[in-house]
Amino acid sequence: MENLEEQIIQANSLDALERVRIELFGKKGALAVEFAKLKDVPGAEKKAFAEGLNTTKTHLQKVYDECYESLKKAEIERLLKAEAIDVSLYNNLNAKGALHPVMSTMDKIIDYFVALNFSIEDGPKVEDDFHNFEALNLPKNHPARDMQDTFFFHDGAVLRTHTSPVQIRTMLQQQPPIRMIAPGAVFRKDYDITHTPMFHQVEGLVVDAKDEVSFANLKSMMADFLHYMFGEVEVRFRPSFFPFTEPSAEVDISCIFCEGKGCRVCSHTGWLEVLGCGIVDPNVFKAVKYKNVSGYAFGLGVERFAMLLHKIPDLRMLFEGDTRLLEQFR
Ligand code: DAH
Numbered sequence: 001m002e003n004l005e006e007q008i009i010q011a012n013s014l015d016a017l018e019r020v021r022i023e024l025f026g027k028k029g030a031l032a033v034e035f036a037k038l039k040d041v042p043g044a045e046k047k048a049f050a051e052g053l054n055t056t057k058t059h060l061q062k063v064y065d066e067c068y069e070s071l072k073k074a075e076i077e078r079l080l081k082a083e084a085i086d087v088s089l090y091n092n093l094n095a096k097g098a099l100h101p102v103m104s105t106m107d108k109i110i111d112y113f114v115a116l117n118f119s120i121e122d123g124p125k126v127e128d129d130f131h132n133f134e135a136l137n138l139p140k141n142h143p144a145r146d147m148q149d150t151f152f153f154h155d156g157a158v159l160r161t162h163t164s165p166v167q168i169r170t171m172l173q174q175q176p177p178i179r180m181i182a183p184g185a186v187f188r189k190d191y192d193i194t195h196t197p198m199f200h201q202v203e204g205l206v207v208d209a210k211d212e213v214s215f216a217n218l219k220s221m222m223a224d225f226l227h228y229m230f231g232e233v234e235v236r237f238r239p240s241f242f243p244f245t246e247p248s249a250e251v252d253i254s255c256i257f258c259e260g261k262g263c264r265v266c267s268h269t270g271w272l273e274v275l276g277c278g279i280v281d282p283n284v285f286k287a288v289k290y291k292n293v294s295g296y297a298f299g300l301g302v303e304r305f306a307m308l309l310h311k312i313p314d315l316r317m318l319f320e321g322d323t324r325l326l327e328q329f330r
Contacts, residue, residue, distance in 0.1 A: 131165035135287035159187035163203035200302035207295035245278025
């Protein structure tokens with residue numbers, strides 16, 4: 001047994017110690033072999049034999065724990081030394097910071113709507129089911145809830161999957177007329193070249209008296225907004241579906257990479273989808289107890305706009321924080 005203790009003490013790395021642990025304490029280890037002998041020990045001696053073994057085991061465990069702690073500590077110290085950064089070392093005191101392209105794109109979008117007297121509204125990122133789904137005409141068993149891969153908390157709260165819940169919050173707090181946008185981060189369980197689990201949207205909502213707000217208003221505003229963002233592009237409206245608007249449309253611009261001729265970015269269609277919009281569904285107004293009103297709403301993804309504006313090929317680049325990308329936006 002002394003030999004076993006010696007083995008533990010001589011392990012000079014966590015790996016070596018792990019090998020010794022398996023040899024000693026493992027299912028087929030030295031201790032297990034000793035314990036297996038118990039069945040052949042004559043009855044009268046069993047108790048003493050077992051007690052002896054248990055004492056040894058406890059002792060070896062203690063020696064092992066001590067060795068583990070000290071090796072672990074040495075390992076952490078080694079890592080800290082190896083990875084230390086000398087913060088007093090700098091090579092460019094004049095380097096200036098800059099707005100991240102996502103934020104500058106957001107600012108550009110916000111500027112457009114602020115100039116038209118829209119208010120900027122905010123809401124919580126941890127939302128409840130009512131604001132994120134229910135009041136937006138997405139009842140519990142509605143199949144459209146599947147459109148969104150939601151992060152749920154145990155108590156049923158969610159990380160908001162879109163900025164649309166801010167529409168609901170604003171309507172519950174204010175009376176029409178309303179002209180608002182809601183910029184902010186949203187969250188979905190998604191990760192690939194065109195999706196990240198956190199991204200940004202800008203939501204818009206206009207509500208006024210019955211018959212005051214029409215699809216024609218929405219259409220002209222979206223077209224003007226897209227020309228402001230992207231310059232001389234074609235804008236087209238495609239019928240679509242969102243639970244909170246009816247009728248709904250998705251809006252495309254002619255591809256800014258190939259000018260509509262067809263390329264890899266626009267999947268050879270000549271068009272790029274840039275936002276969703278529509279006339280507010282009566283069920284949404286019912287949920288916030290608005291009567292005799294009309295309205296339109298829209299929502300867009302800020303990263304997508306930033307990628308198109310700056311011709312950034314992979315969405316994930318916007319989140320890697322690589323200074324070689326960021327330096328180009330100083
Ligand atoms: N909430 C939608 C989404 O996350 C975007 C959207 C589409 C918002 C149409 C709207 C709208 O207000 O009218 O995909």
